[in-house]
Amino acid sequence: MPTAPRPAHLAAPLPVPGPAPVPAHGLAVGPVAALDIGGTKIAGALVDAEGRLLARVQRPTPAREDAETVMAVVAEVLDALAGSPLWDSAGAVGIGSAGPVDAARGTVSPVNVPGWRDFPLVDRVRRLAGGRPVTLVGDGVAMTAAEHWLGAARGHADALCLVVSTGVGGGLVLGGRLHPGPTGNAGHIGHLSVDLDGAPCACGGRGCVERLAGGPHIARHALDGGWRPGPEGDASAAAVAEAARAGHPAALAAFERAARALAAGIAATAHLVEIDIAVVGGGVAGAGEVLFAPLRHHLADYATLAFARGLTVVPAATGTDAGLLGAAAATRATG
Template structure:
């Protein structure tokens, strides 16, 4: 591949939308973002379209080999549409075709944002040397992506590896997906804060909750212990099904790794008793906020290694 080649990476979430040119070694070249606006489909899409046009213009004649899109889901790779839980204006929205219209002739590939984070950590991050790994993004929601035999597993509809909706408590709290007892309904930042406030904690955010836990607040500590157990249950279940050796934990809540990972690792040790699970390791993500963009770029640069994603020419 031409060393000057670039990919355009797009990362779409419920709070913001980011885009960047990314080089073939995974370097993110000046990411920029716009807020994800409320409103109808076109109101949401218009700022993204402007962002993509501006970012493509920065290539300055260097070849752009493809566009990779990581998006909040669910998504439908067959129809090339998205219906993100946290973007109400997009229901069955033809995201990939609309982006393809902005860059005629450039291949477009799309995957879930959790999948792109997994690809990013596998391509250039904490899972570089691991062939069988799940990557979790613990933030406003809990997403994930699955790598097996060194290749991305996308599944029948493009939603494989969605560990946030693994059920870990049959009688648990309602989850934003409409089910109950999901990992996301226990361990996402908003879910942790909501639970702590029901127990009498008076803070406002997951950042406040982490600070309180570090200061020894009992309820805040219990919130992170509860979340750590839920995430561990999801990890052990996924590892038992897919024979994994590593789980990488990233996302906003994971920045409180000092209070989240100890109860998580303790719970894994308590539950991962089968012989093939005893070496199951947990590691913090390395790429931070760039994981989704790096992974989206990898969809364009290395489609053989990260296959089964939507492709529009």
């Protein structure tokens, strides 16, 4: 099967303390299996120690179906990977899942897959994978692992990586190591409150970063300001970004508001744990400078302490394969 295009710059492969054979230089010989589970797709791949996707498969997520129907698709993806001649050499399985996840218990409760509530995903996957060890992290942590391994955070000891899409997630690298936290959710910047009197968030808080910078909220703010979608009726954040590039004031204001919320959350993280880079990916980041220009501007207003002033913000580099690469990298990083 053809391999996926590699990122433009490669990191040294991560050490694998797990069961795959480890030679003297500390790098894994065999691949690991990776699962990327979200509300739209369930993808799987065998990923080698240099980040090559040696085999891959993808199926639509039956997100509105019952728990066992969704699990049957996970089983189908794993079964397809098991058909590869490389499967026997895969020493572990990594899962990056939409959340919330609880890595300590091995359960997932994705907001966008209502049939899964406290679903014992790790146990079920372990059984399907012949008892191989399974590592579970949230999708924001998976993206962080990918960016630290092969992407824009490569070489940085302390980083925050964000996924800005329908929601806003994230993950942390501290002291040169992925820091998923006890449940696999550390770095979830989307639910930092940046407006104490702000609108209620689905999480139960108020004025969360996600409530201001998530794609649907960007679109809603633009609509409230007088922007209207074109003849196709596309009221997405991508359509708002196109209007902002054309100079529409309500579209520009919506991205300005989102950028300010992200800047406040990033600065708060920098002041708390001394990151030196923030990597922003996800669909909303595809807006480019419509988002990044005001984000950098507002970051200068919020990251005011001396140790945070050098903080840089850059786009993510691992693209649509981030979930799979990150699930594999999390397995290698956490063993």
